[in-house]
Amino acid sequence: MPPLVALFAWPVVVAILFQRLRLPLAILVAIVAGYLLLPSSTEIDLPLLPALNKHTVPVLSVLLMIVLVAARDRTAHHVPGLLPRHPLARLFLLLVAVGAFLTVITNGETLVYGPTVIPGLRPYDGFSEVLTAIMLILPLLVARKYLADPASHRLLLLVLCIAGLAYSLLALFEVRMSPQLNRWVYGFFPHSWAQHFRGGGFRPVVFLGHGLWLAIFFSATVLATLGLARVDPKRRGLFLAAAVWLLLTLVLCKSLGALAITLALIPFAFFLGIRGQLLVAAIIAGLFLTYPMVRASNLVPLDRIMDAAASIDEQRASSLQTRLVNEDRLLAKAQERPLFGWGGWSRWRVFNEDGVDITISDGAWIIEIGARGWMGYAGKFGLLTVPILLLFLGRRRSGVGMETSVLALIMAGNLMDMIPNGTMTVLTWLFAGALWGRLEWQGQEVAQTEREPASALRSAYRRPVSEPTAALAEMPTIPSAHETVYTRQTQRVYRQKRSPR
Structure with missing residues (x-):
């Protein structure tokens, strides 16, 4: 396979990965597999732009797919x-x-x-x-x-x-x-052959440099x-x-x-x-x-x-x-x-x-x-x-x-x-x-934990009230300025009658 063909084909591979896998797994497989499988010592050196090689092509492909599909991935x-x-x-x-x-x-x-x-x-x-x-x-x-x-x-x-x-x-x-x-x-071969013959055996390279x-x-x-x-x-x-x-x-x-x-x-x-x-x-x-x-x-x-x-x-x-x-x-x-x-x-x-x-x-x-x-x-x-x-x-x-x-x-x-x-x-x-x-x-996580007490209070405030509490809520309120012994006793008797035994 011509090395440049492999580089140009990798964005297609990354697009398939992002369609089949969850976002974190797609990112990892695209970058790790690109590093391990794409050819070394091969790059496209464009004017002003960084060189396109096995280190940059997978990352750029991932970045492009993140822009296109990450917003739709609710699980990420x-x-x-x-x-x-x-x-x-x-x-x-x-x-x-x-x-x-x-x-x-x-x-x-x-x-x-x-x-x-x-x-x-x-x-x-x-x-x-x-x-x-x-x-x-x-x-x-x-x-x-x-x-x-x-x-x-x-x-x-x-x-x-x-x-x-x-x-x-x-x-x-x-x-x-x-x-x-x-x-x-x-x-x-991406490097010097002499450096990979050691001790009567071979040092592997596979597709790395x-x-x-x-x-x-x-x-x-x-x-x-x-x-x-x-x-x-x-x-x-x-x-x-x-x-x-x-x-x-x-x-x-x-x-x-x-x-x-x-x-x-x-x-x-x-x-x-x-x-x-x-x-x-x-x-x-x-x-x-x-x-x-x-x-x-x-x-x-x-x-x-x-x-x-x-x-x-x-x-x-x-x-x-x-x-x-x-x-x-x-x-x-x-x-x-x-x-x-x-x-x-x-x-x-x-x-x-x-x-x-x-x-x-x-x-x-x-x-x-x-x-x-x-x-x-x-x-x-x-x-x-x-x-x-x-x-x-x-x-x-x-x-x-x-x-x-x-x-x-x-x-x-x-x-x-x-x-x-x-x-x-x-x-x-x-x-x-x-x-x-x-x-x-x-x-x-810390910020979310710090917000939980306020959320708990709000949810408790909105929780449906029980029957005794609802009965008390229906009672007419008496201004404290006109509060007497009789009115306080009346309220206690009313609460006792309405409360469940």
Whole structure:
């Protein structure tokens, strides 16, 4: 199938999903299936507009169908408004949008590295960068509005579990037969073949851009399935068996980082309560948010990390050493323009005197700081980390359930993987949006609870009166100024005669 045909056909698939499924399920299946099945490294780059690819086409299709059919879906629960109401969320959104434009404005000069010439950015590019930033956070806005309630969080975990089980069959096929599915279906291989031949075997890719992306997806499915085993005790055995299957698939994906993250989080997902899970997720989110500053200050014990990696695998230790050297180079260049960064078009990368690019960029955090500076980093990763912190701080007031705390753990695992890898995907923003929505959903519940006493009083006031009360209502009222002993006695006798024995 030509890759562009698959992209253009996906809106039709999304329209069918919205006709057959409830709104939250249709949103989840459209975005998750689009991420897993559409071709990587294929996009339509229109002038000024953001690129249309497997990350943007499903979300735009979902947004279009929401506009067309969401108003008719009476069963959908959602929070009001398109933008988050929390002031921190709005601040981060402003940083992302304004920071993208200021990055372009401050990078108008041409960069020359020997024979390599990189043109400066124009104001025209600023509008494109802002639209690209908006497109990036659209999954967050959609999930925050329509996937905010606890039932939607349980549904999200279930969709991850089922998608992981189905995708594991394709991954295991590539483990045995080599990564060929993308070539057979779309006619090309999305990455370097050499990186997917490891230890005498193959690292699967399926239809994602790299085996690392596939591994962190299976990591999320393992944690989601364990969460379902906690949430649904009646089918605990079934979900535990599915979690073991997915964990074995993850082991065969040959990704040490994703496997280590999963093994570290499994005890917390399976044994800790809601408070403990949110505490662990909040600690990881806080460490990730401050990691670049600690890394730039040379406070990370790199020697101990290298020794630990070498004790496991010398080849992996060498790969880690290469990443750390490149991080140092990129950090040094990023410090030259710390606030707004260097912009796109590889301007943030390091070139030697011969104009050759000598850097390997892996971590999502260093890519963001180099391209868009600390302002872009604070806005983008604030949106990803702060909802976890807020959920932990307000756990007693918000009444968070196990489905939400497990989702926070999944988000924390993705954050851990974004330190060495650039595994920020549409699913990452979907998880973050669901967590932001849970904060506002609790606000809705609190507001409704606060209104209930007044509603109860009104309903009691309108309740049909009993026979004695009706009889009293028929009695003539006597002004207090003319009230006498006789009139009070008469009223008591009348009440006694009319009251039931």
